[in-house]
Amino acid sequence: MANGDRQETAYMAVRVARLYYFQNMTTAAIADEIGTSRATVSRLLSYALDRGLVEIRVNDPQEVSGNLESAIAGRYRLRSIQVVPVPANATEKQNLQRVAAHAAAYVSSLVTPSTVIGLAWGTTLAEIADKLLPRRVHDVDVVQLNGSGTGLNFVDTFGESIVSRFAQNYGARAHHFPVPAFFDFADTRTALWREKSIKSIRALQDRASIVLFSIGAEATGSHVHTGGYLGEEERDMIRQQGLVGDIATVFFRQDGSWRDVALNARSSGPDLDCLQRAAHSICVVSGAGKIPGLRAALEGGFINELVIDEPSARLLVAQLQGQASP
Template sequence: MANGDRQETAYMAVRVARLYYFQNMTTAAIAEEIGTSRATVSRLLSFALDRGLVEIRVHDPQEVSGNLESAIAERYKLRSIQVVPVSAAATEKETLQRVAGHAAAYVSSLVAPSTVIGLAWGTTVAEIADKLLPKHVHDVDVVQLNGSGTGLNFVNTFGESIVSRFAQNYGARAHHFPVPAFFDYADTRTALWREKSIKSIRALQDSASILLFSIGAEATGSHVHTGGYLGDEERKIIRDEGLVGDIATVFFREDGTWRDVALNARSSGPDMDCFQRAAHSICVVSGKGKIPGLRAALQGGFINELVIDEPSARLLVEQIRAAEGKEHNP
C-alpha cells in the first residue's frame, strides 16, 4: 500500500472510530454518513484496532490486564508495562501482528524532533516496521544496533531494510552498520572498532534515547538462530554456557550476566550498558518461548519498558509467583 493510501486509510479509520466509540453510532449509521458500506466500516474499525489507533480497556471486577501489569511491576521496576490483549487461541502470526501494531503506535508517540532511534533487527522489529503509520518528524536519526552480515553474505539486507523503513516512515536519516553479526575473530572486531567511521556509528548508537528490540530465543525460531548466523561452534558455546537469550546478538545467562560470555567478544552488538542508560529501552515480546530470555533480560536490567502479549504476560506472572513462593519457602 502506498504511503498516500495508508494515510487516507488511517484518516478514515480514526474518523470511523470516533463516530463508533465516542458518538455511539451503529455501523449502519456510520456507513450512511460517510457514504460507504457496513463491511467497509467494519474493516476500518479493525484497521484502527490492529494499528494501535484505538485502545480498548475492559474494566471487569477482576481487572485482569491491570493485575498482570501490576504483578510484573511489583517484581521489576519498569517505567512502562503494556499488556496487549490477545486471545489464547490466536495463532503465533496473529499474536505477533497485534503486538507489533500496538508497539508501532507506541513508538510513534515517543518520536519527537532530534530523536535518535536504535534498532536491533529481528522478526519482531521487522513486523513493527510493517505496522508503522507515516509521521514525518524534524531531525530524527535511525541507527542499526548490530551488524547483520553472515558467513555467506558480508552485507545482509535484512537489518538494513528495517532501518530504512523506519527512517522513511519518519523522514529520518538512516544509519546502517555494514559489519558481520558475528566476527570470526575477536581481534578483528577490536581493530575495526578503532576505525573513525565505525566509531561514529557506535557513538550514535550510544546516544539513542529510544532502543527498540525483542528477545532472541531458539525456541521461537528467532532470525539470529534461523538466518545462518550461528555455526556449530557458536551453538556449542550457547549450550555450554547456559545462554538463554540475546538482545542485538549479545547473549546472556539466566541471571542476566553477559560480560564474560565468550561469544560476545565476537558479537557486533553494543555493550548492554547502553540499554540501561537509554530513556526508552523498549522490549517487545510476542510468544511464550521468549519468557526465559525475557526474565533473564529483566534480571540484567536491560529493559525499562515492556510491550507483551497477554498469554505471555500471564505465564511470566505465574513464573514470578512460583519463584517468590520458593524464596519464601526454601
C-alpha cells in the same frame, strides 16, 4: 402512549436490535428493510437500550491487563509495562501482529525532533516496521545497533531494511552498520572498532534515547538462530554455557550476566550498558518461548519498558509467583 402502542414499539425495537446487533446491519439497511427512516431506527435502538431490552456488556481487557502489569511491576522496576490483549483463539502470528501494532503506535508517540532511535533487527522488529503509520518528524536519526552480515553474505539486507523502513516512516536519516553480525575473530572486531567511520556509528548508538529490541531465543526460531549467523560450534557454546537469550546478538545467562560470555567478544552488538542508559529501552515480546530470555533480561536490568502479549504476560506472572517452573 397506549398499552398497544407500547407493545408495538417494544416489538419493533427488539426487531431492530436483532438486525443491528446480531446481523450487523447498518441503520440505513434496517430502515430500508422495515420501511422507515434512519432516524426512527436510531430512536428504536435507543428505546431498546433505555428499556433494558438490550444489554451491552464490555469485558474490559485493561482490568485483566492492569492486574498483570501490577504483578510484573511488583518484581521489576520498570518505567512502563504494557500488556496487549489478544483474542483467546489467536495464533502466535496473530499475537505478534497485535503486539507489533501496539508497539509501533507507542514508539511513534515517543518520537520528537532530534530523537535518535536505536534498532536491533529480528522478526519482531520487522513486524513492527510493517505496522508503522507515516509521520514526519524533524531531525531524527535511526541507527542500526548490530551488524547483520553473515559468513556467506557480508551484505545482509535484513537488518538494513528495517532501519530504512523506520527512517522512511519519519523522514529520518538512516544509519546502517555494515559489519558482520559475528566476527570470526575478536581481534578483527577490536581493530575495526578503531576506524573513524565505525566509531561515529557506535557513538550514535550510544546517544539513542529510544532503543527498540526483542529477545532472541532458539526455541522461538529467532532470526539470529535461523538466518545462518551461527555455526554448530556457536550453537554448542550457547547450550553448554547456559545462554538463554540475546539482545542485538549479545548473549546473556539466566541471571542476566553477559560480560564474560566468550561469544560476545565476536558480536557486533552494543555493550548492554547502553540499554540501561537509554531513556526508553523498549523490549517487545510475543510468545512463550521468549519468557526465559525475558526474565534474564529483566534480571540484568537491560529493559525499562516492556510491551508483551497477554498470554506471555500470564506465563511470566505465573512463574514469578511460583505457579510454573521457569
